[in-house]
Amino acid sequence: MPTAGLLVIGNEILSGKVVDTNSPYLAKELRALGVDLVRILTIADEVDLIAAETRAMSEAYDFVFTSGGIGPTHDDLTMDGIAKAFGRKVVLSEAIVARIERAQGKPANESQRKMGLIPEGALLMDAGDLWFPVVVVENVHIFPGIPELLQKKFLSIRERFRGQPFLLKRVYVKMRESDIAPSLNELLVEFPDLLLGSYPRIGERDYHVLLTLESRDEAYLGRALEGLLARLPAEGIHKVE
Amino acid sequence: MPTAGLLVIGNEILSGKVVDTNSPYLAKELRALGVDLVRILTIADEVDLIAAETRAMSEAYDFVFTSGGIGPTHDDLTMDGIAKAFGRKVVLSEAIVARIERAQGKPANESQRKMGLIPEGALLMDAGDLWFPVVVVENVHIFPGIPELLQKKFLSIRERFRGQPFLLKRVYVKMRESDIAPSLNELLVEFPDLLLGSYPRIGERDYHVLLTLESRDEAYLGRALEGLLARLPAEGIHKVE
Numbered sequence: 001m002p003t004a005g006l007l008v009i010g011n012e013i014l015s016g017k018v019v020d021t022n023s024p025y026l027a028k029e030l031r032a033l034g035v036d037l038v039r040i041l042t043i044a045d046e047v048d049l050i051a052a053e054t055r056a057m058s059e060a061y062d063f064v065f066t067s068g069g070i071g072p073t074h075d076d077l078t079m080d081g082i083a084k085a086f087g088r089k090v091v092l093s094e095a096i097v098a099r100i101e102r103a104q105g106k107p108a109n110e111s112q113r114k115m116g117l118i119p120e121g122a123l124l125m126d127a128g129d130l131w132f133p134v135v136v137v138e139n140v141h142i143f144p145g146i147p148e149l150l151q152k153k154f155l156s157i158r159e160r161f162r163g164q165p166f167l168l169k170r171v172y173v174k175m176r177e178s179d180i181a182p183s184l185n186e187l188l189v190e191f192p193d194l195l196l197g198s199y200p201r202i203g204e205r206d207y208h209v210l211l212t213l214e215s216r217d218e219a220y221l222g223r224a225l226e227g228l229l230a231r232l233p234a235e236g237i238h239k240v241e
Numbered sequence: 242m243p244t245a246g247l248l249v250i251g252n253e254i255l256s257g258k259v260v261d262t263n264s265p266y267l268a269k270e271l272r273a274l275g276v277d278l279v280r281i282l283t284i285a286d287e288v289d290l291i292a293a294e295t296r297a298m299s300e301a302y303d304f305v306f307t308s309g310g311i312g313p314t315h316d317d318l319t320m321d322g323i324a325k326a327f328g329r330k331v332v333l334s335e336a337i338v339a340r341i342e343r344a345q346g347k348p349a350n351e352s353q354r355k356m357g358l359i360p361e362g363a364l365l366m367d368a369g370d371l372w373f374p375v376v377v378v379e380n381v382h383i384f385p386g387i388p389e390l391l392q393k394k395f396l397s398i399r400e401r402f403r404g405q406p407f408l409l410k411r412v413y414v415k416m417r418e419s420d421i422a423p424s425l426n427e428l429l430v431e432f433p434d435l436l437l438g439s440y441p442r443i444g445e446r447d448y449h450v451l452l453t454l455e456s457r458d459e460a461y462l463g464r465a466l467e468g469l470l471a472r473l474p475a476e477g478i479h480k481v482e
Binding site for chain 1: 249252253254255256257258259260261264265268269270271272273278279280281282283284285312313314315316350351352353355356387389390
C-alpha cells in the first residue's frame, strides 16, 4: 500500500483564522484510493521550515502533498521552501506564463509572472483543463490552499495514486464503549488483521459508539463482521452499513 | 509569548473517517489567549510514535496539547505513549477510579479501571465539575478526542495558558543618567520584579534619558511608577506615557 504525508503550510491555519478543510478532504480521498496517509503536519510560512519538513516527508513516504503558500504575495514561500529542500533554484517557467497568457488573452503582469516561479526541473503535471498545472518535484505534489482549486487539481490527477483500497463496514452500537470493550478485544484476537475503530459519540440519539471494521479482503471483513455481531446482543445494535 | 504544539492522535483522522474539529478549535482558542501555536501534527495510534513526537514537542514548546487516544479500547494508546516519552511507567490512579465510582454510584468495571491508567507522577488538573480530570505530564496536557469533552475540559483550565502581555510605562527624564542611577537602584530594591530599562539619548531637546518600566501586573507597575516619581524631583521629569 503506498504511503503519503501531507504538509499544510500556512500561518492562517495555526492562528485559527482559517479552518483547514484540505486535510479532511485529502484524507478521505487518499483512503478511498488505497493510499495510507501516515502524517499530517501544519507549519508556518517559513522557507527553512518548509524545506526541512518537505525533505523529511519526501524521504519517508511514497507521496507527499503540500497545500498552501502558493501565490503572488510576500508570504507565499512554498515554492522557495520546496526548491531549497532539494537543493534547487527557483526559476521562471515560461510554460506556466504561456498558459496564463493563453487563458486570459493578454500578457501576464508582474504578480502573475511570480506565479510562474517554480523549482528548477519540476514536472508540470497536466491537470485536465486547468490553466495552472500541478507542480511536482521528486515525489512532492504542490497544491494551492484554496479548497476549490486544490480539489479540482487533485481530482484531475488522483488516479495516479491509486493503490488497493480498504473496504469498510460501520456498526452503530447502542451500548457504552466500556461495556463492549471486552468483546472488541476478543474479536481482535480472532481477527488480528482487522482494522477496528471504536468512536464514542455524544449527542447522538440512536447510538453511543460507532465501530468501523476495515480490511482489503472482502471475505475476511465479512467474517469479522459476523464475529462482531455474534458477540453483541442484537438489541444493542442500531444499524450496520 | 508562550508557544505551543498540538499533537493529534488518531487513525480515524488520517483515514478520513472523522474530521478533526479539535485542531481548529484549539488554534482559535490559543490565539485568543495569546499563545503562539507553532505546529499541529496528526499521527497514528502507535506507542513509539506517540512517545517520540511527544518528547520532541515537549522540548520545543512551552505547552503541548494532545487530543485523542484516551479511553478503554485497544486503540487507546496515548497514555502509554506519553509515559514512554518521559521514561515513566503507567500506573493505576486510584483518584480517577474513585471519581468514576462516585459519579456513577457503583464500582468501576474493568474497562473503566483501564481509564484510570495514567503515567506515573502525572498531575491531575481539576477541571471544574468534570468527573474525569485533565491529566498533565511535564508540560503535556492530555485531552480526549471527543470534541464536546475536549472543549469542556479546555475551557475549565484555559486561563492557565493565557499569555500575559507585559505592560509598559515610559518616563522621559531631563536629568543625566549618572544622576538618577542611585534612585533607580533603590527602586529595584523595593520592586524586584520590575523590568526597568534606562536609555540615555543624545540629541533630544526635551530629555536626556528614557526609562521603561515593565510588568505583567498592572497594580505593581502603577506602584513602581509612583515609587520612581517620588524619588525624582518634579522638575526633572519631561513627561510620562
